[in-house]
Amino acid sequence: MPACTAPGLLRGRKVGEIAATMGGAALVLSEFNLDLCSGNDVALETAAQQAGADLASLEQALGALDAHVLAERPPQETNALIAYILSRYHDTHRRELPALVKLARKVETRHAAHPEVPRGLADALQRLLGEIEVHMKKEELILFPAMRRHPGGALGAPITQMRHDHDDHAEQLRDLEAKTGNFIVPEGACGSWQALYAGLDKFHGDMMEHVRIENDVLFPRFEVAREQVERSEDAPAAQTEAANERASAASMADKRDDKTASASASASASASADPLSGASLVPMLVGGLVLIVVAMIIAVALS
Numbered sequence: 001m002p003a004c005t006a007p008g009l010l011r012g013r014k015v016g017e018i019a020a021t022m023g024g025a026a027l028v029l030s031e032f033n034l035d036l037c038s039g040n041d042v043a044l045e046t047a048a049q050q051a052g053a054d055l056a057s058l059e060q061a062l063g064a065l066d067a068h069v070l071a072e073r074p075p076q077e078t079n080a081l082i083a084y085i086l087s088r089y090h091d092t093h094r095r096e097l098p099a100l101v102k103l104a105r106k107v108e109t110r111h112a113a114h115p116e117v118p119r120g121l122a123d124a125l126q127r128l129l130g131e132i133e134v135h136m137k138k139e140e141l142i143l144f145p146a147m148r149r150h151p152g153g154a155l156g157a158p159i160t161q162m163r164h165d166h167d168d169h170a171e172q173l174r175d176l177e178a179k180t181g182n183f184i185v186p187e188g189a190c191g192s193w194q195a196l197y198a199g200l201d202k203f204h205g206d207m208m209e210h211v212r213i214e215n216d217v218l219f220p221r222f223e224v225a226r227e228q229v230e231r232s233e234d235a236p237a238a239q240t241e242a243a244n245e246r247a248s249a250a251s252m253a254d255k256r257d258d259k260t261a262s263a264s265a266s267a268s269a270s271a272s273a274d275p276l277s278g279a280s281l282v283p284m285l286v287g288g289l290v291l292i293v294v295a296m297i298i299a300v301a302l303s
Contacts, residue, residue: 010044010059010062011043011044011045011055011059012043012044012045013043013044014041014042014043014044015029015034015036015041015042015043015044015047015191016036016041016191018044018062019036019191019194019195019198022062022065024065024096024199024202025062025065026194026195026196026198026199027096027099027100027103027195027198027199027202028058028061028062028065029047029058029195030099030102030103030192030195030199031061031099032048032051032053032057032058032061033051033052033053034047034048034050034051034053034058035047035050035051035191036190036191036192036194036195044058044059074088074213074217078147078148078151078218078221079148081213081217081218082144082147082148082218085210085213085214085218086140086144088210089206089207089209089210090136090139090140092206093132093136093203093206093207093210094133094136096199096202096203097125097128097129097132097203098129099199100125100196100199100200100203101122101125101126101129103192103195103196103199104118104121104122104125104196105122106192107121107192107193107196108121108122110190110192111190111193114186116181116186118179118180119179120179121176121179121180124172124175124176124179125176127172128169128172128176131165131168131169131172132169135162135165135169138158138161138162138165139162142158143155143158143159143162146158147218147222152221152222153222154222155222155223156222156223159219159222159223162214162219163215163219166211166214166215169207169211170211173204173207173208176200176204177204180197180200183197183198183200183201183204184197185197
C-alpha cells in the first residue's frame, strides 16, 4: 500500500483484510471499537457505522500508519535524530500500549477457559507501560535537552541509567514472548486475539529498534566525549606515576650498585684482617724458614 493512504481508498475493504495487511492497523481498529472478533468480513465503512466511530477520523488514523514508512530511515544529525525518536517511538508507544492493555484484558476475559489464553498478559503490559512512560520522561526532560544544549558533551551518568532501563525492557519483552508463544495465535483464534498478537509483534519490533538506535547510534556520541575527557583528566596522573616508577627504578639500581661496592670492600677488608689469608701467610713462612736455618747452624756448631 502506498505511503500516506489517501482518505477513501480503504472504503469497501474488509476489516479483517485491513488488519492483516497493514502493520498496526489492528490496534487502530480496536481503538475505534470495531469488532474484530465477528466483524472481520464487514467493510470498513459499515464496521465504523456499527461501532459508532467517525469514519473520517478512522481513515486518517489508518493513513498515518503509512506515514511512518517514509521515516523508517532515521536521520543522522543529532537533533533531528532525537526528534525522530520522539515522534516515531515515544509517541507511538504512548498511542499503542494502552490499546494493547485494553485488548489483552478483553482477550483474557473472553477466552478465560481457553488453554492457551495469555494469562497475566494485561497486567504485564500495564507494568511495562508505566515503566516505559517513566523512562521516556527521563529522556524527554533530562537527557535529550542536555544533548541539545551540549552537543558532543560528556553525559555518561544519565546514559548509563538509560542503558540499565533498556536492559530491563528487554527482559520484559522476553516475558511477553513467553506468555504469548512468540505472538503466534492459536488455531481458531478470534479477530481480537489476532489483533492483540499482531499489535504485540509490532510493538516488540518497534521497541527493539528504538533501543538499538539509542544504544548504538545516539548514546555513543556522548559516551565517546566522556571517555576523551576522562583520558585527558587521567593523563597528568599517568605521567606522574610513570615518572615515579622511573625514579623508583633508578633508586633501586643505585642501591644495588652500593650493595655490590660494599660487598667488595668488605671482602677486601676481611682478606687483610684474616691471619690465614694468602697475603698474611707469605712473611710468616719466610720467618719460619729463617728460624729453621738458624737452628740448624747452631746445632752443627755445637756438635
